[in-house]
Amino acid sequence: MLKLGIIGxxxxxxxxxxxxxxxxxxxxxxxxxxxxxxxxxxxxxxxxKFYYKNFVTDYNKILKDKEIDAVLILTSMNEHAKIAKxxxxxxxxxxxxxxxxxxxxxx
Numbered sequence: 001m002l003k004l005g006i007i008g009x010x011x012x013x014x015x016x017x018x019x020x021x022x023x024x025x026x027x028x029x030x031x032x033x034x035x036x037x038x039x040x041x042x043x044x045x046x047x048x049k050f051y052y053k054n055f056v057t058d059y060n061k062i063l064k065d066k067e068i069d070a071v072l073i074l075t076s077m078n079e080h081a082k083i084a085k086x087x088x089x090x091x092x093x094x095x096x097x098x099x100x101x102x103x104x105x106x107x
Contacts, residue, residue: 002030005062007083008074009037009046012097018049025051034062063090073097081106
């Protein structure tokens with residue numbers, strides 16, 4: 001089973017991705033191991049919508065977790081490229097919400 005980490009728990013995660021992630025968990029295709037958001041208060045909201053093992057406010061904990069295979073990046077646009085690069089360096093599979101970067105240099 002693929003172990004997933006999600007970075008960014010705002011409206012994009014709670015909207016378009018929530019149903020898909022829940023379906024994949026239900027079908028035992030993925031295990032939602034760790035979710036991350038800088039706002040600790042959002043845990044109350046997402047705990048009612050998702051089953052996950054860990055909630056963290058520092059995404060580096062997802063990067064350092066050797067059990068996590070793939071990372072879904074749903075943060076603000078200006079953070080996408082930096083976090084995606086860090087995930088790839090840690091040998092994680094990455095799905096980053098558009099845009100992948102905000103300029104060609106980051107890309």
